[in-house]
Amino acid sequence: MLIRILLGSLLLGAAGLLPAQALHVYAIDVEGGKSTLYVSPSGETMLVDTGYAGNNNRDANRIAAAAKAAGVKRIDYLVVTHYHGDHAGGVPQLAAQMPIGKIYDHGDNIEKTNQKTIAVFEPFAALRAKYPHQTVQPGDVIPIKGLDVRIVAAAGDSIAKPLPGAGQPNPLCSTYEALPPDPGENARSLAMIITFGNLRISDLGDLFWDKEYDLACPVNKLGIVDIYMTTHHGTATSSSPQIVHALHPRVAIMNNGASKGGSAKAWTTIETSPGLEDLWQLHYSNEGGKDHNVKEKFIANPSAENDGGYAIEVLAHPGGSFVVRNNRNGFEKNYRK
Ligand SMILES: [Zn+2]
Numbered sequence: 576m577l578i579r580i581l582l583g584s585l586l587l588g589a590a591g592l593l594p595a596q597a598l599h600v601y602a603i604d605v606e607g608g609k610s611t612l613y614v615s616p617s618g619e620t621m622l623v624d625t626g627y628a629g630n631n632n633r634d635a636n637r638i639a640a641a642a643k644a645a646g647v648k649r650i651d652y653l654v655v656t657h658y659h660g661d662h663a664g665g666v667p668q669l670a671a672q673m674p675i676g677k678i679y680d681h682g683d684n685i686e687k688t689n690q691k692t693i694a695v696f697e698p699f700a701a702l703r704a705k706y707p708h709q710t711v712q713p714g715d716v717i718p719i720k721g722l723d724v725r726i727v728a729a730a731g732d733s734i735a736k737p738l739p740g741a742g743q744p745n746p747l748c749s750t751y752e753a754l755p756p757d758p759g760e761n762a763r764s765l766a767m768i769i770t771f772g773n774l775r776i777s778d779l780g781d782l783f784w785d786k787e788y789d790l791a792c793p794v795n796k797l798g799i800v801d802i803y804m805t806t807h808h809g810t811a812t813s814s815s816p817q818i819v820h821a822l823h824p825r826v827a828i829m830n831n832g833a834s835k836g837g838s839a840k841a842w843t844t845i846e847t848s849p850g851l852e853d854l855w856q857l858h859y860s861n862e863g864g865k866d867h868n869v870k871e872k873f874i875a876n877p878s879a880e881n882d883g884g885y886a887i888e889v890l891a892h893p894g895g896s897f898v899v900r901n902n903r904n905g906f907e908k909n910y911r912k
Pocket of ligand 1: 662
């Protein structure tokens with residue numbers, strides 16, 4: 576009976592009512608960029624990235640809509656993983672719409688001659704100078720009440736020691752196939768493990784293949800997670816088997832666009848991950864075609880004609896059970912611990 580009541584409250588929560596003990600996560604559709612809102616049961620909020628600038632404030636509007644749906648009015652902790660336009664571009668537009676408590680990032684822009692990145696970084700740097708701001712290092716925490724948010728990589732460095740309970744040898748390291756390192760901002764991404772009671776989520780920004788290796792080999796420094804927020808939108812140069820299969824997620828949520836990320840290679844690695852129950856996608860992937868996309872009910876925005884900017888929501892109980900919901904069609908699934 577108690578279980579029925581708990582599950583009932585989870586399902587109600589996924590339908591819009593926020594139970595006081597639940598973590599609410601919105602994977603917001605920013606059309607192939609990244610913006611993920613975490614609302615702690617304490618009422619504090621953390622936003623990881625802001626999507627793009629421009630587009631008549633499209634991405635800032637979608638973030639504000641998600642916050643409104645969650646019943647919150649401000650972003651207490653804004654985490655900017657790196658300075659590409661699909662992550663940091665929307666910061667000024669968001670700041671014009673919502674109060675921001677404090678900004679966290681990895682420091683300076685490394686792409687000193689890339690005009691597109693400079694055009695993102697300069698307005699961001701001007702804005703962050705007006706807010707409380709902290710450059711974080713591996714091992715630091717984002718102090719949102721009710722969650723443990725631990726930075727595991729920043730500015731190209733990763734945690735020296737495994738997280739508590741992690742550190743198991745990773746047998747897949749022996750079959751690792753190296754790719755040339757990325758010299759730019761993706762590899763500098765802030766990456767984090769978010770713990771809420773018995774629930775763990777990985778959110779690794781756009782970390783590149785070799786930086787994933789640093790976290791996963793020769794031992795798995797991160798441990799296992801319940802939810803894998805896909806790294807770099809499901810692009811083929813991230814989401815190696817070494818890290819995805821070591822993380823052993825039950826659910827993955829892919830922040831791909833129709834023609835951004837969603838590669839057949841990363842999709843296959845995730846779909847074949849041992850223990851994976853479901854992959855959810857923000858968009859149908861054109862590259863994936865009929866063989867490398869999930870069933871339509873798991874896709875928030877399945878076509879250019881049917882793209883309402885819908886989010887994928889997670890409502891999690893501290894015991895480790897969680898519900899994932901497709902905001903387009905209301906389809907939701909309960910993952911019991
Ligand atoms: Zn990106």
